[in-house]
Amino acid sequence: MVIDIRRCIACHACTVACKAEMAVPLEVNATWMKIVEKGAFPDVRRFWLPRLCNNCTDAICARNCPTKATYKREDGIVMVDQHRCIGCKYCIASCPYDVRYINPLKNIVQKCYFCSHRVDAGLLPACVETCPTRAMVFGDTNDSKSEISQLLASNATVVLKKEMQTDPQVFYISADEAAMSSIEERINYYTETAFIKLRI
Amino acid sequence: MEHGDVNVVYSVEHQLPLIMYIGQYFFFTGLSAGSFVISVIATLLGRKEFKPIGKITAILAPALLIIAPLNLILDLEQPLRFWHLFLYYNWASPITYGSFLLTAYPIMGIIYAVMVFTNRQKAAKVFGILGIPLAISVHGYTGFILALAKARSLWNTAAMPTIFIVSAMISGIGLVVIISAIRYRWFDKKANAEQKEQDKKVILQLAQIMAYVIMMDLFLVLSDILVLLTAHSDAYEAGLLILSGNFAFLFVGVEIILGSFLPILLVLGPKSRKSLTAAVVASILVNIGVYAMRFVMVIGGQTPPLS
Numbered sequence: 001m002v003i004d005i006r007r008c009i010a011c012h013a014c015t016v017a018c019k020a021e022m023a024v025p026l027e028v029n030a031t032w033m034k035i036v037e038k039g040a041f042p043d044v045r046r047f048w049l050p051r052l053c054n055n056c057t058d059a060i061c062a063r064n065c066p067t068k069a070t071y072k073r074e075d076g077i078v079m080v081d082q083h084r085c086i087g088c089k090y091c092i093a094s095c096p097y098d099v100r101y102i103n104p105l106k107n108i109v110q111k112c113y114f115c116s117h118r119v120d121a122g123l124l125p126a127c128v129e130t131c132p133t134r135a136m137v138f139g140d141t142n143d144s145k146s147e148i149s150q151l152l153a154s155n156a157t158v159v160l161k162k163e164m165q166t167d168p169q170v171f172y173i174s175a176d177e178a179a180m181s182s183i184e185e186r187i188n189y190y191t192e193t194a195f196i197k198l199r200i
Numbered sequence: 201m202e203h204g205d206v207n208v209v210y211s212v213e214h215q216l217p218l219i220m221y222i223g224q225y226f227f228f229t230g231l232s233a234g235s236f237v238i239s240v241i242a243t244l245l246g247r248k249e250f251k252p253i254g255k256i257t258a259i260l261a262p263a264l265l266i267i268a269p270l271n272l273i274l275d276l277e278q279p280l281r282f283w284h285l286f287l288y289y290n291w292a293s294p295i296t297y298g299s300f301l302l303t304a305y306p307i308m309g310i311i312y313a314v315m316v317f318t319n320r321q322k323a324a325k326v327f328g329i330l331g332i333p334l335a336i337s338v339h340g341y342t343g344f345i346l347a348l349a350k351a352r353s354l355w356n357t358a359a360m361p362t363i364f365i366v367s368a369m370i371s372g373i374g375l376v377v378i379i380s381a382i383r384y385r386w387f388d389k390k391a392n393a394e395q396k397e398q399d400k401k402v403i404l405q406l407a408q409i410m411a412y413v414i415m416m417d418l419f420l421v422l423s424d425i426l427v428l429l430t431a432h433s434d435a436y437e438a439g440l441l442i443l444s445g446n447f448a449f450l451f452v453g454v455e456i457i458l459g460s461f462l463p464i465l466l467v468l469g470p471k472s473r474k475s476l477t478a479a480v481v482a483s484i485l486v487n488i489g490v491y492a493m494r495f496v497m498v499i500g501g502q503t504p505p506l507s
């Protein structure tokens with residue numbers, strides 16, 4: 001999948017489409033919009049980044065899943081078998097992109113599967129279908145004639161945390177470094193978290 | 201760009217995946233592995249004064265290891281599916297090594313305990329020696345669980361399994377000191393004065409060994425921190441988090457000062473080195489310190505947001 005931030009207007013339509021299509025419960029998200037503000041008044045600008053599972057080619061979540069509930073399909077989509085997952089959450093701890101969540105209704109782990117059921121039926125993922133500016137492009141990167149391959153060949157693209165060696169399959173065009181990095185978030189973060197997030 | 205000039209307006213963070221059940225599990229397996237190793241050493245040395253310790257620890261090791269995996273199962277979102285671990289194993293995942301080790305090790309431990317109690321010295325030695333690699337891997341693999349989850353920079357270091365094994369030894373010895381002191385004080389009425397003197401000496405010796413192992417642990421922790429602080433930016437943040445962030449009190453205060461320096465002083469200090477009370481206090485502190493270490497590692501490691 002390619003996401004062209006030059007076209008994206010941060011309308012959150014992809015988030016809503018995903019919620020509806022995949023029946024994602026309240027409080028969790030399979031896809032969302034990360035928004036940061038950069039600079040000091042009056043020189044301020046907002047940058048944003050649609051976030052979802054990268055369906056990595058070398059997915060650490062699949063390697064670490066002890067039951068093979070997380071597995072890769074032939075076409076590269078990383079799936080979670082909801083009848084096999086035991087909810088050990090090791091995949092959540094291993095994923096460098098924080099895109100997995102526990103479905104509070106089903107008590108198993110879920111994430112974005114590029115709408116595999118729609119892909120199988122020859123349709124586009126719900127977010128891609130919905131995007132009003134056509135900022136998201138989905139397709140087969142191995143087919144050199146596909147729109148996505150041509151976009152990848154003719155644009156500078158980046159992926160999240162390349163250093164993690166997971167080979168992410170969501171490519172961004174014109175993404176800002178501040179929106180892609182999680183470091184800034186951490187700086188202001190230490191005081192609030194862990195103890196609140198413990199679900200004891 | 202200065203860090204201060206960027207504000208995150210909106211992002212989603214998912215909840216902490218692994219909670220303190222996991223830390224507690226690490227703590228109990230650590231205690232078990234530690235006491236097993238002590239027990240085997242006592243059996244191998246075969247000296248009469250080590251016998252009681254050999255027996256206590258032979259029971260402790262499998263008993264603790266029956267409690268430990270309960271924590272793991274409680275942590276699952278689908279506890280009733282735990283058998284999937286054996287049916288659908290994945291050799292690439294450290295949890296899979298763990299599920300088999302956690303089955304083999306208590307069995308070995310129970311056989312060994314039976315041999316010790318029925319006084320079959322030779323067989324006890326054989327099963328003891330066979331059990332040591334199991335005991336060490338049962339605790340070492342927990343280090344791999346953390347180290348191989350590469351997203352978390354506090355965990356992703358090659359030192360992690362060794363740190364876990366060494367801290368297991370520390371807490372294991374600590375527990376043995378506490379229990380043998382209880383036995384010495386209240387449950388050993390029959391022994392004569394000479395035997396009592398012997399027992400006390402053995403306990404104090406154990407406490408001293410503990411102090412030396414703590415020094416080793418301190419060295420490992422120091423090297424880990426030094427590398428964290430000089431490696432990439434994520435690692436640097438993780439280092440700061442435990443040195444001066446939210447977890448500083450638990451890490452520096454409880455784990456390092458209360459759980460390492462103070463016990464070393466108590467056990468090796470010229471005034472208190474002959475005192476059983478000091479050894480017991482040191483052992484309790486050490487166990488508090490190791491528990492805090494598990495907390496800092498499990499919870500602290502997952503605190504920095506990744507998205």
Ligand code: SF4
Pocket residue numbers: 052053054055056059060061062078094095096097098099100111166
């Ligand atoms: S983004 Fe995370 S959950 Fe998705 S495939 Fe990659 S490692 Fe797995």
Ligand code: SF4
Pocket residue numbers: 064065066067068069070080084085086087088089090091092109
């Ligand atoms: S929570 Fe489920 S999908 Fe994730 S690692 Fe455990 S069994 Fe696999």
